[in-house]
Amino acid sequence: MQSSILKKGQIEIQETVFIIVIVIVLILMGLMFFYRYTLASIETSNTNYEIEKQSDLITALPNMAEFKCSFLNKQEECIDLLKIMAFKDLNSNLFGNKRIVIEIIYPEKNNIECNYGNLDNCNNVIVYSKIPNKYQRKIIVSSPVSIYNINSNEYYMGKLSIEGYYGT
């Protein structure tokens, strides 16, 4: 009789231990899942923030005095090709780890990088380039822009692209 009660007690203890182990495993799995989810969520927020920042830059950049067309102090919605060349010469560190390129889409031109001597026949300007040796993510944001070439007094259809390098 006494041994039967002991055996029953042992079985109950075993059951309790078993349930505790299962509960602990479930909690650990839940915590791991939550940790991974939170980590992924933080990374997504970070990426979204970086995209947002780049989108703000792509809106702000054509409106900077260093790029924007102006005629007798009257500003116009376009990018001055000559101003871009001047800015390029500055070799500034203004935008951090980014590469900013302006392509001339229309009219179609030779695939040559612009310099002061070939503004009428080139099709791209690397306005700014600072690419780190190591990076985890590259985000590209682009927008159409109007480009003005003072040499020929012509407007071109262009594409402004900003490549951001993150996780250096």
Next chain:
Amino acid sequence: MALKKAQVDLIGLVIIVIIIILLALFGLRLLITQPVNVDEKLSVKANNLMNAIVKVNTCNSNIEEAFISCCSSEFFCGQDACDYLSKEIPKIIGNSIEENYYIELLNQNNKCFSHGNCVNGISSSTYIVKNNDQKYESRVKLCKKS
């Protein structure tokens, strides 16, 4: 003995209820934090595109003049202005954006010209072209590629 068993059962029940509540809260958080997709960027892009298109120089003139000629059923660059636009607009827009587009040109609500395949998209502001007493409206719509 019976009381003790009931207590143990009650604790088990409480644990299960807590786990369910935690799961429900987690699920609720997932549901609530769905990103709201208000695409302001596409609107800015559409406005930039519209502004850039009308200024583009082509055939010793510009697209704005081609718009006016198209609505007036005139020739532009030695051919029907609307035919010219149909050929040149894809070249102008095609490589400058990644999205699908739809561009239309209206003269007093009559459509003079349209091009592209985007139905439910984000539209640019209306760009008004004035020529003598005539007023032409043009706008571009952008749709994200699925």
